Amino acid sequence: MDLASNTAHGMVSAHKPQGLARWLFATNHKDIGSMYLWFAFCMFLVGGVLALCIRAELFSPGLQFFQPELFNQLTTLHGLIMVFGAIMPAFTGLANWMLPLMIGAPDMAFARMNNWSFWLLPPAMTLLLLSFIVPGGAAAAGWTLYAPLSVQLGMGMDLTIFAIHILGISSIMGAINIVVTIINLRAPGMRMMNMPMFAWASLITAYLIIAVMPVLAGAVTMVLADRHFGSHFFNAAGGGDPVLYQHVFWFFGHPEVYIMALPAFGIVSQVIPTFARKPLFGYSSMVYATSSIGVLSFMVWAHHMFVTGMPATAQLFFMYATMLIAVPTGVKVFNWIATMWQGSMSFETPMLFAIGFILLFTIGGLSGVTLSVAAVDVQLHGSYYVVAHFHYVLVAGALFSLFSAVYYWFPKMTGRMYVERLGQLHFWWSLLWFNVTFFPMHFLGLAGMPRRIPDYALQFTDFNRIASIGAFMFGLGQLIFLVNILYSLRHGKTAPQQPWEGANTLEWQIPTPAPYHSFNPPPQLETAENGVVLSMRDSGQA
Amino acid sequence: MDSRRVANTVLLRKLLLAVLLMFGFAWLLVPLYRVLCEVSGLNRVVAADALPEATASQPPVRPVTLQLDAMVQPGLPWQVRPVQSRLQVKTGQLIQLEYEMRNNSERQVVGQAIPRYLPAEAAAYVKKLECFCFRQQAFRPGEVRRFPVVLLIDRQLPAAIDSITLAYSVFDVPGQGRAP
């Protein structure tokens, strides 16, 4: 290594490649993290535009803008892009950026693989988007791609399958990197049971990804084989079983839900203590709760299949197991509130989003308990109630926590402060219109509106109107975020090393903006629970 | 320089070996699958059951309703129906029933029937001694045939089950005189 000079705490002065090569051949975790985050934001906008197309069509009964087959393509691609293009890469990007800084590692463990796992994403998403213009259009079987419907579709489905393969490889490589980094590259003194909750959440998430992405790849490969190679995995005439696809898919799909939720838990567990100026309550029970959610997530998949006609015993098993997940999830919510209790809270934008997360995620969790009761699920399965439920979990859960994280770490990443007033506006705007969009969907589902339909009976008109208006306003509000970020990147106030009074994890111990190379060599740490740094000094080795 | 050359050659050999192994595995998949099916009995569609052994403490004979049905799958130009769609039977006794099948097309068609049971757990207790589902059935154009089915419901049938539905899914066996 041709390192220039060591500054205090092992900071190495900036030596960065310039121009396109810096990004194409990026191996620096901060560069790659930034690319991930920008990519995810672009995909969030694309997926959001698809969502607005859906809401525009559903503003009134009758077919106004899209034919049914195009509508199905829109819902399918909205789901796939948001899950695989926006939320998962955003969390991987944050982990890339912040994990080495939070645990005192010089970089991610496999720098070149890191580059590859990012650069697989753009071609995969290109394949997905290209599928709109091939004959027959994009995949139109819903993001779950249920066989045998997905076996029927045109070549857009093949492009989707290849895209999922590539995305899966990318996620697995990203996850391996996170696991190895956390296990091997923690600075001396950063014990596992003292790690920041964000690191714990990322670690467990990474294990989930490694475990289930191959399952998804297997499921779609079987669809591919049924489509083109004459196999009969999901065709009863050849001895197959259509329901097998659902079992395999949801064995991936349910842990996937937690892949999108656990990092959010981690972020909130960093943000709340900072702005409550009080240590995280029940750190070790948080770690155990997160781990047990990870384990339980493998045992509940068939609650997505209560109306496929399982025997009563299977229904009861999956019902009980699902209800059980409410316990560790409840523990986490109680812990966050106990952290806030008797703290000295201030309400900057990251804290607002974190509180919004807790409130709305609780609603999503409680509607999840309702759905877990198999007998009630018979009425709610496949209805808009489910749509409402998982948007409360994923938009209010994953997305709000991501906004919280970006506002929280923006000063450390860029050296500048975001505009606080715009941030607050962004929060209140998002909170209001999110609820206007998704709360009425509970009513729609209860009243009997199935999901994934382009046109509906007249009694559903009012709530669909409200939801559509809310969706457009919510979408508009995200431009506030974009403006804030773009403006602050150039003109924001210079951020101090420690912009948040209560922040005491490792990333706040280094200069702002974080130098291009950090913690090389790693520092000697003395830490407390949740990554709190008690003391830090040079390790002395050069 | 020389050592790198050697290393490269070794690597090349390993990679070629890997390619060969992968190709070989793919090439052998079909025969391997066949062997696996033979060993595990995976591909055995439906076989005759043995009569349940008489044990000392058999539950008493009791009445059960047997509902019969058939589902003809896409691609098969047949009509399949039970001669009697509902029977009152008793456990532990031989039951004879009849299905009528008609080939509506005027070409030779081969079909295969697979029994489905409701409730699914009843499947283990219905012992089929004679059934058209044991083999593929070839029908001449327009042919109509009646098939007897002989079965026995095990007396061990759980008490909660007092009605069993037996429905055959009848499939087209492709490659045997299919329409263009």
Added chain:
Amino acid sequence: MSCLRLCGISAIWFVLHSTAVQGETAAFNLQAPATSLARLEYDLHSMLLWVTGLIFLLVSGVMLFAIVRHRKSRAYRARTFHENTTVEIIWTVIPLLILLAIAWPATRAVLSQKSTHGEDMTIRITGYQWKWRYDYLDDNFGFVSHLSTPRTGTAAGAALPEHYLLEVDEPLVLPTGRKVRLLLTANDVIHSWWVPQLGVKQDAIPGFLRDAWFMVDKPGIYRGQCSELCGKDHGFMPIVVDARSPEDYARWRDARLKQAATAADDPAKAWTLAALRQRGETVYSQNCLPCHQASGKGIPGNFPALDGSPVVNGDKAAHLRIVFFGSQRNPAMQAWGKQLSDTDIAAVITYERNAWGNHSGQVIQPAEIHALRGSSG
């Protein structure tokens, strides 16, 4: 205040919920139950709504209190406690007990939904893309039920019928007070048969059989929809159940049986162009229109146009063949020979060859289709 507003919303939800129970409309809640199963689900859901609602109010209330009182701007000094084993055990055990309390009635409801035996009659339901077929197994007759709302492009402001998208040409007619057992299967992809007021939702799986049951309390029309994405017209295959008193049902059934005996068309009958065209238009709108459109223009890239099509205007043997056997290239073009009668196929082909810009003047007689059934192809 985010919490205040959310509490407000949930409060409104509860108020509306409680009024909806008494009123006729059920826009905020599950539809009014019409079977014991639906009532079971309704009550269970109401119970869950109260339990989860109270938990939410409690949790957000505590949080709101902390947000108001324990803030820096009020110079509240942060405490430093970060664990308390007793509290943690309490808030692990209490949710467990609540869940146990929920699990008991939930289990009973599941078992009740699953007890399909002891039925008075059996209906087999088959899902097709995109219609339902009902077979009365005890009486050996059946029919297909299509969406009857016309599929015209909706001009803004055009008045829509009251039961827009929830009306069919032939509803499933059933007697009240009889335990009806459903056997469900599908022909092509997975569908799901859902009638909210009857409390039944069950997937119909191709090649497999599933069952469900219900017993309707009082006569009435109950509407539902397919609830599993099954392709293009998933939103356009409604379900209508017409429940009648046992006497009315018996009358309907007898009429139906007589009709079935006489309705069979004589395949040898020679039809006129006008009569076949007229019948063909009906067959077309029920079966072909979703893909090929009322205009016959199809949907470019997905479904070919029939208007001006070389197949429709060319040799009639090729036209007959693709309608009868379906398309090898595009699975959406089904083998209609299995689903439609000879007369219907002859009618629809005659219609297609004499509609829009197609003016062949040709008449295809049912006998030709009958002959095609005979050909080995």
